[in-house]
Amino acid sequence: MSSRPPATPAVDPDALLARARVTFDIEAAAVLGLKERLGPSFPAAVQKILDVRGRVVVMGMGKSGHVGRKIAATLASTGTPAMFVHPAEASHGDLGMIKAVDLVLAISNSGEVEELTTILPVVKRQGVPLIAITGRSDSTLARHADIVLDSGVEKEACPLNLAPTASTTAQMAMGDALAVALLDARGFGTEDFARSHPGGALGRKLLTHVSDVMRSGDEVPRVAPGASLSEIMREMSAKGLGATAVVGPDGRAIGIFTDGDLRRQVETGADLRALTAADVMHAGPRTLRADALAAEAADLMEQHRITSVLVVDAAGLLIGALSINDLMRAKVI
Template identity: 55%
Template sequence: MTEQTPIDFRTPAIRAIRIERDAIDALESRIGDHFSRACELIMNCKGRVVVTGMGKSGHIGNKIAATLASTGTPSFFVHPGEASHGDMGMITSQDVVIAISNSGNTSEVVTILPLIKRMGAPLISMTGNANSTLAREALANLDVSVQVEACPLGLAPTSSTTATLVMGDALAVALLEARGFSAEDFAFSHPGGSLGRRLLLRVSDIMHTGDRIPVVDPNTTLSSALLEISRKGLGMTTVVDDQGTLVGIFTDGDLRRTLDRAVDIHNTPIHEIMTRHGRTIQADHLAAEALNVMDELKINALPVTDDTGALVGAINMHDLLRAGVI
């Protein structure tokens, strides 16, 4: 049986990475007047940025539109073939169009250029051919040309799509900084993600309120306080005075320390063994801040108070876990 020569997968892979890296490096010198003009057109846009492209350029365009939309520039993708069959109605004169084509002469894209021009929507192109139809029709052309594709056949879009994607990211980041887009703004675009929950979710959104708050008065016996802890399931109970002001807290940890002292649980009032002046948090604070406090103090629950010290809620580590803050 003839022994097969091992296949070398690493060499072509490394060559592809180097070729694409060179294509990205070449983009730096092209961030000039046309790039600035494209940013100005988008900053002044009263509608949305509409990205279009065919084939692999379309896939890259979809990602660019998504990145713009999540970083403060309202944007969506329109397939150029569908645009010729009704989806042109999605584009208005208030929009800015980014058309992507490596050749700059893709028929489906070129077909809709007169319609875009007629409605008066500013056109930005991303092409690998500065002399193409698309580049000539655009108010700003972003040069994403490459010397060679990473594909050894020179057929599969590889370096060219990478360069286009990076140029799109550069555009999105430049606009993000120009708008003063913040982490909290980003969170509003990603409310379902962990970052969104950490930056948007307030203590008031997840805290226990009303009858769900474990609460006893200062003269309640330890045994009765333990029943309240068991009923409410937060691993602690708050202690409030007649005015509803928080005066202390009693936790599972306090119970362990108390039992070491052989305290009479049936006759000892909770005010003698509770923790006074414990850490609290207010309802309008971020839930992530409550998590930081619990981590710092190695505790599992926090009373929630208002500006006057009145008890308004309670929150524990399980609430934060269920809400996805952790």
Template identity: 55%
Template sequence: MTETSPKDFRTSALQAIRIERQAIEALEERIDDEFIKACEVIMQCKGRVVVTGMGKSGHIGNKIAATLASTGTPAFFVHPGEASHGDLGMITSQDVVIAISNSGNTSEVVTILPLIKRMGAPLISMTGNASSTLAKEAVANLDVSVQTEACPLGLAPTSSTTATLVMGDALAVALLGARGFSAEEFAFSHPGGSLGRRLLLHVSDIMHVGDRIPRVQEGTPLSGALLEISRKGLGMTTVLDARGKLTGVFTDGDLRRTLDKNLDVHTTPIEDVMTRNGKTIEADHLAAEALNIMEEMKINALPVTNAQGELVGAINMHDLLRAGVI
């Protein structure tokens, strides 16, 4: 084994990146009629998109299927070897099959082509060989050929798998746009992740309600407001007038400013030191919106109102943290 210097590592890595970048750039001119045909076939599909591929192509196919499924195109992956031993039953005539093979002649994939054709499922190929068996049997072939692999031996699938992955992403994004797939629909596919929580969780899902809402009436001395803040533990209290209408809030920050004025906490009414016309949020808004308001205003809590402006709850930064919105 020859001695390798840090410079050699860097040179090899940069060369690999350049080769793979060139492979990606070459895809732009291949967003052609074949690509459009593939999109149209999938848009007309009444079943699901079944992705198959062997070896490294299979790994890429798994990711493409997952991306399609999470962006509005129901899809799953079937291993071509397993398909020949029973899993072919997972494919129906209502489905569309995307078969991936750089050579286009992978035996495990070619073996199941007659059966796919017999059941009437449209076949889309992703190959590096437009003259291959796979490409010729497909209703649309997506060209993912590369001039060279990033592997200096020209053996390990590198730039070819990258090109295939990017073409799969391009297909998924094109279909997403055609379907008008929304961020909320995306979130429904990702309810367990932080993105799903940010897009699906509403203020009403996590706000404090009823007796847990910190509130005092106008005329309450500052000392009484401090007790309410301490009891409810949200770092603030709302202030209501005689009719129960929200007129202000008093926060930890207001307290610090008040103490600087040397006011008597036992005689000073809360309305003299509260913040009037403070920020609020409605209960049906996303919790992520509450977070944005708090961060923008540099505050830690918000009163929650309904469409009529009536106080219905309260929420603070700790609630958002516990809910995973932050």
């Protein structure tokens, strides 16, 4: 027998593009169909979930199970405690994870998946509320459910009308609609979202404060108003900020001098040896409080086209400094 692999079938790019566009059309129509059929059961489902003292337990088999995992994750990240329990595993002990204070959100297009329908009577005997997302209102799942959310579709995007495609898109959209409606009803805000995503970019922007990333103590470059230019340069080189604060006798930042300022002084041809910090500084420097968000520092630098900012306390005393490189290392920008 030949060991040669089968020849790769020839493809028609136009046909492939056409099939993709048809898929988009079918799935878009499936989601729009949900919008048109949405009725009183949806707000009832939202209220039922809001009333639950425990968690939303999402269940589903096969492709509906994959969708269910995503819905559980979306709910949990938007203020609704949720978890996914596999129906087959539930029959072998995991059903103990579901408590009377919980609510089950069961997903099945046919509503007749054996692994799911087998455990429904047990769930109901526990007094656990049951919401169904299903494509068949006359199914076993729908009959057991307290509330039914219709996710039915006219046809799958699969040309054989077999592989779950449009139906799973509809389930996902229904789950997203639930999560967003619940988010809105709970008054879940940007800061709440950030606390659920501390490792993400949004979390860093909303949870990182200037005090978390600023330089402080001896790391802050500072000179007196009477410091010579050579003293200024030594301080800037030693601290590596690319700038130095000019600090008055009372500890307040009265000015700032940067690398760019030095270049401009050189270009003027002035006698640099005769200049002091008070002569070359920018008076009234941009400052922030330590409790400001690091994202505010980034916005301030961008708005004024500067690369460093000084940090002061409530009395206006210099306590820190921050550069754009510090923000980049903290992944705030």
